[in-house]
Structures are given as structure tokens and as C-alpha cells.
Amino acid sequence: MSLEIAERITRAVGAVVGLGTLTYAVVEILRSLHRPSGREERGARFALRIPFILFGTFLFVIAGALLWRPLPIGDRTWSTAIFLALGSLFFFGGLVLYLWGMRTLGQMFGPSTGFAVRLQAEHHLIVSGPYAYVRHPMYLAVIATAVGSLLLYRTWATLLFAIGMFGLLVRARREEKVLEKEFGTIWQAYAARVPQWLPRLHQR
Numbered sequence: 001m002s003l004e005i006a007e008r009i010t011r012a013v014g015a016v017v018g019l020g021t022l023t024y025a026v027v028e029i030l031r032s033l034h035r036p037s038g039r040e041e042r043g044a045r046f047a048l049r050i051p052f053i054l055f056g057t058f059l060f061v062i063a064g065a066l067l068w069r070p071l072p073i074g075d076r077t078w079s080t081a082i083f084l085a086l087g088s089l090f091f092f093g094g095l096v097l098y099l100w101g102m103r104t105l106g107q108m109f110g111p112s113t114g115f116a117v118r119l120q121a122e123h124h125l126i127v128s129g130p131y132a133y134v135r136h137p138m139y140l141a142v143i144a145t146a147v148g149s150l151l152l153y154r155t156w157a158t159l160l161f162a163i164g165m166f167g168l169l170v171r172a173r174r175e176e177k178v179l180e181k182e183f184g185t186i187w188q189a190y191a192a193r194v195p196q197w198l199p200r201l202h203q204r
Contacts, residue, residue, distance in 0.1 A: 001076060004078055007084050029110070033048065033050055033110075036109070038118075039181065068157045093144060114163035119182060125187065135194050142165050147162050
């Protein structure tokens with residue numbers, strides 16, 4: 001199989017799996033909004049509403065379609081091979097980590113934004129699965145997937161997507177403040193034991 005064919009197949013599979021994961025995530029977010037809420041920041045009832053979630057998803061898809069233009073990068077055989085290998089690793093690995101994190105959260109999964117955080121009623125702290133290794137595996141997964149999409153597709157849409165997803169670093173800090181208020185010393189002990197983004201080679 002030639003490198004060009006391998007890249008085309010990988011991109012096609014990535015598009016199907018990526019859009020499928022996005023659809024699944026949106027459905028789960030909408031389902032979570034019907035569950036009773038617990039601690040939430042001011043503005044959560046306004047920002048985390050179904051119309052805004054759907055509208056934001058619609059804008060995301062439309063912007064991606066409009067900006068789906070190739071970046072002015074000259075591809076050579078060696079660079080294409082590197083982009084394909086690293087892009088596949090980050091993209092598909094990120095999607096697997098995201099789904100693992102969502103499954104681990106279960107009923108505790110819910111939406112948040114950079115402007116508002118909401119916890120579920122009777123929320124309990126999840127420390128198993130990928131959360132035993134890093135505190136924000138799903139955000140790490142989105143960042144990895146975004147970087148992978150940039151390497152695989154090399155469009156203006158994926159470039160802006162990759163840059164924008166680093167805003168999750170800010171959202172993570174906001175969530176941690178809410179979690180610390182909710183769980184106090186339990187959260188502090190967890191945060192001291194588990195790194196925020198990159199797993200330790202040797203767990204404590």
C-alpha cells in the first residue's frame with residue numbers, strides 16, 4: 001500500500017470515528033443536563049443550557065466546514081510519513097482516552113465551559129480509570145486529538161482547533177477550584193497524589 005493511499009484511508013476513518021465520537025459526546029452532554037445539579041458556579045444555569053450547547057456545536061461544525069482549506073505546507077514523502085504516524089497516534093489515542101474517561105465518569109459526566117462549572121447532585125470524586133493517573137484525562141484527550149487532527153489533515157480548521165483546545169488549561173483550573181470547594185481535603189489529597197496532566201512514571 002502506498003503512503004498516499006494509507007493517508008487517505010486514515011483520514012477517512014478518522015473523519016468517521018471523530019464525528020461519531022463528537023455526536024456521542026453531545027448526546028451524553030444533553031442527557032447529563034436532565035440530571036439534578038449540585039454545586040454550580042454563577043452563570044451555569046445560563047451557559048449550560050441545551051439551546052446553547054446545540055448552538056455551540058452547530059457553530060463548531062460550520063466553522064470547521066468553512067475553514068477546511070489546506071495549509072500552505074509543502075508535503076514531502078518523509079514529512080507525510082511523520083505526520084501520518086504521529087497524527088494517527090495522537091488522534092486515535094486521544095479518542096480512546098476520551099471515551100475511557102467518559103465511561104469512567106458515568107453519571108458524574110457533565111458539561112462545563114470556561115465561564116461556568118456545574119457538578120451533578122450527590123457528586124462523588126472519581127479517582128479510578130484514567131483519573132488514577134492524571135486529573136484531567138478527558139481534556140488531555142481533546143488536546144491530543146486536536147494536535148493529531150492538525151498533523152493528519154493539515155487544514156486551517158484543524159490549526160485553529162488545535163490552538164483553541166489549549167484553552168482547556170484555563171477551564172481545568174476553574175473546575176479544580178469548584179472541586180476543591182466541594183470535596184475539601186479529599187480533593188487536596190487527590191491533587192497531591194495525582195498529577196494534573198502528565199502521568200508519573202512511578203506512581204506513589
